[in-house]
Amino acid sequence: MKVTVDEDKCCGAGQCVLIAPEVFDQREDDGIVILLEHEPGEGRHVAVREAAAVCPGAAIEVTDTE
């Protein structure tokens, strides 16, 4: 799984951090998303997919890699 984030779309809602704190964080100075893991391990896929699905800014994109 590959994860990308779009900082321009991010509205700093923090849903991703609440759901998958190992993969996402927010910058101290403006609340915008920080991607901690670009290729998270399998154990985190469910949470990452949930975070992408509920992001109010649609700022998280997940692509599957084989």
Next chain:
Amino acid sequence: MSLDEQVLSYPIPSDAALEPPAEWAELRSKCPVAHVTLPSGDQATLLTRYEDVKRVLADPRFTRQLNAPDAARLSAEGDGVFSSEMAQIIPDGGDEHQHWRRLVGKWFTAKRMAALRPSMEQIAERLIDDMVKCGPPCDLKAGLGFPLPVYVICDMLGVPAADRERFSYWSDALLNLTRYSRAEMEAAQGEFFQYMSDHVATKRAEAGDDVLSELIAAGGPEDGGLTDLQILVTGMALLVAGHETTANMIGKMVSMLLADRSRWERLLADPSLIRTAVEEALRLDANSGFGLPRYLRDETEVSGTVLPRGTTVVCSMAAANRDESVFEGAAEMDLRRSPNAHLAFGVGAHSCLGQALARTELQVVLEVLLRRLPSLELAVPVEELERVEGLAVGGLRTVPVRW
């Protein structure tokens, strides 16, 4: 007469406090772009489908400000928070809005809210101690739901919680669309403005450990900060937003969980469901208030209907959140539902700035209640719960409980 032919009065009343009006399902399936008459008598267009509501709310061309000459008025006595001059102080779109949003939003990140958890837990414990001293029965809204978010937001803004009666009145006057006369609303707004103006001046003289002091410390516009007036209005907006919203949601969430007590029991058996249960309560809140109005500066098409420029649209997030084409078993409360991309906080650049705060508060309240009062139940039949009428943000009058 079908819904297509008649003009509905909006908001649409519901017979049961926790249930949606029957019209929602019919509107979604047969009349997703509906003509409605607002309390002011003006016409607007009501959207009830998930995809439509989401698209309009996320479209940066559409403004939340209803100050255009041809925009619909929500109520005859003025539109409170939606069209006040104050609402225009905070930038509405584009880079300026994003700048404001990021300056203020950094104080509401998930991590900062998580850091507030222990103090929220203490407040909840203390309030429940007081409930236990004087009950059962007890009104959960007055005892816990209302005071908790108020204490938290007062602390974040560095305003004394002792003044909370006044804040409650000002919030209500700004958010209630039908209860107050124009003169009363204007007087409340004036007093509130003066109070916050004095408060910001105090913080400027002596900084505290609070969001307003931090916004002042960031400097003026020339330093990348906000103007004095923007700081003041931001303070007012945060105080109002921190009041009625979560305060009412706590009572509604607990009522929904107790209305069918097997839900409460499932949470007692497995508290790891608290996070998804909170989201599901937010999704299913049939009494979330007015919805979000938008004024269309450009023509657009929604579900095959062309909406001309100058249309005022009302987005019903609560109706959209029950859209069967998006949520499986949409009318059912599924405490494990995931993902749950409900629209309770709106969506896009203007989605609720305080949503991590609200989520954290709702989760903490539920955790502490389950632990402290596991035998909690409604003290009246669910049919007797009554809605507060007229609020831009919906709530229940009281939430009588026993344990």
